Each structure stands twice: as structure tokens, then as C-alpha cells.
Amino acid sequence: MQLILEGLSKKYPKNKLFEDLNHTFESNNAYAITGENGSGKSTLIKIIAGVIAPSKGNVKFIEEGKVVEKENIYKLLGISAPYLNLIEEFTLKEHLDFHSKFKKTHLEKNVMDEIENANLHRSMNKAVAEFSSGMQQRLKLILCCSFEAKVLLLDEPTSHLDSKGVAWYKDLLKRTANERITLIASNDPTEYNDFAKKIVNIDIK
Numbered sequence: 460m461q462l463i464l465e466g467l468s469k470k471y472p473k474n475k476l477f478e479d480l481n482h483t484f485e486s487n488n489a490y491a492i493t494g495e496n497g498s499g500k501s502t503l504i505k506i507i508a509g510v511i512a513p514s515k516g517n518v519k520f521i522e523e524g525k526v527v528e529k530e531n532i533y534k535l536l537g538i539s540a541p542y543l544n545l546i547e548e549f550t551l552k553e554h555l556d557f558h559s560k561f562k563k564t565h566l567e568k569n570v571m572d573e574i575e576n577a578n579l580h581r582s583m584n585k586a587v588a589e590f591s592s593g594m595q596q597r598l599k600l601i602l603c604c605s606f607e608a609k610v611l612l613l614d615e616p617t618s619h620l621d622s623k624g625v626a627w628y629k630d631l632l633k634r635t636a637n638e639r640i641t642l643i644a645s646n647d648p649t650e651y652n653d654f655a656k657k658i659v660n661i662d663i664k
């Protein structure tokens with residue numbers, strides 16, 4: 460699996476973010492996307508996810524030598540980002556059931572073990588609206604990393620996590636990032652230092 464950025468540029472009427480970004484991301488690798496506040500890290504993640512369009516250039520997903528059609532790209536992706544919300548009315552169990560309808564688990568063990576690792580097992584029947592920010596973040600990461608996806612897009616993955624949560628996140632990635640392309644948009648080295656060997660700095664200003 461390859462994810463290719465070809466001559467990717469993004470500008471808003473009053474703000475030029477990045478220009479002519481070229482990069483090929485490969486499976487079995489984690490990459491940190493770094494850059495100053497406002498440089499466009501989240502924007503790049505959204506463009507890769509197909510949520511917003513680039514001003515110029517292309518994003519290509521290549522699977523077994525073939526370009527993946529646009530309408531099938533969502534099947535390849537797992538995303539966790541501050542601007543993507545969970546369904547507040549759903550309980551944790553309902554989130555897992557809903558997700559399981561579309562995706563198989565990526566874990567060696569049952570997803571319930573991961574819920575326990577994340578210390579969420581006593582909240583299975585609680586509505587997400589009643590979760591703390593850190594609990595919501597742990598659930599977002601489980602839904603992103605523990606289910607089938609060939610490309611993980613993680614934007615500020617440890618936001619709202621305490622030190623225990625950060626340790627769990629690192630362990631989760633070590634166990635689940637194999638055979639995937641993992642992109643971590645962050646300026647916090649603790650979020651990527653242990654596993655992301657390749658840094659893409661989009662700060663061109």
C-alpha cells in the first residue's frame with residue numbers, strides 16, 4: 460500500500476498554507492507531520508481523508524499496484540482528530556456495535572480487551588455525552604486503531620490524555636500500526652518519537 464502526495468498545495472483567499480508538497484508514504488511505516496501552529500497539519504489530514512479539496516495537486520492511494528477509486532478510499536481509512544466527534548447519544552457499547560457492522564477488528568485479541576486496557580470497561584453502557592474528554596479520546600483512538608484500516612490518520616492523538624493514557628496510546632500503536640501507513644499530525648514529540656521514524660515537516664513559511 461502506498462499513499463502518494465503529488466504537487467499538493469492549499470491556499471485560502473487570505474492564507475497560503477503549503478505548496479507543491481510531494482511525498483510517498485509506505486505501509487509498515489509511521490510518519491510524523493510536523494509544522495508550526497497554523498502551518499496546515501490538520502488541513503493536510505483533511506485533504507488526505509477527502510474531507511476538503513486541495514487547491515492544486517493530487518492524493519493517490521495505491522493498492523496492489525492500482526489506484527484506489529475515490530469512492531472506496533473511506534474503507535482504507537481510520538481517523539482520529541479533535542474535530543471529528545463521537546455520537547454523544549450512543550453508549551460505548553453502541554459505538555462498538557455500530558463500528559463492527561462496517562469493519563472487522565484489527566486486534567489479535569477481542570476489542571473488549573482493548574476497552575479494558577483503556578480502562579473504559581466500566582463505562583460500556585454510559586452515553587458518550589457523559590464521558591470525560593480523556594475517555595472520549597481513548598474511545599476515538601480505539602475506534603481508529605483497533606478496526607480494519609490500511610491508513611491511520613491521527614491528528615493530535617494524545618490531546619486530553621493523562622500520562623497513563625499516553626502510555627496506553629503508545630502501546631496501542633505499537634500493537635496495531637504493523638502493515639499500515641500511520642500519519643501523526645503533531646508538534647509534540649511524545650506522540651510520535653517512539654515509532655515515527657520519518658518526519659515530514661510541512662512548515663514552508
Ligand SMILES: Nc1ncnc2c1ncn2[C@@H]1O[C@H](COP(=O)(O)OP(=O)(O)OP(=O)(O)O)[C@@H](O)[C@H]1O
Nearest residue numbers: 471474476494495496497498499500501502503646
Ligand atoms: N475554512 C477555512 N477558511 C480559511 N482559513 C482556514 C480554514 N480552515 C483553516 N484555515 C486556516 O488555515 C490555517 C491552517 O490551519 P490548520 O488547522 O490546518 O493548522 P495546523 O497546522 O493543524 O495548526 P495547529 O498546530 O494549531 O493545530 C490556519 O491559519 C487556519 O486559520
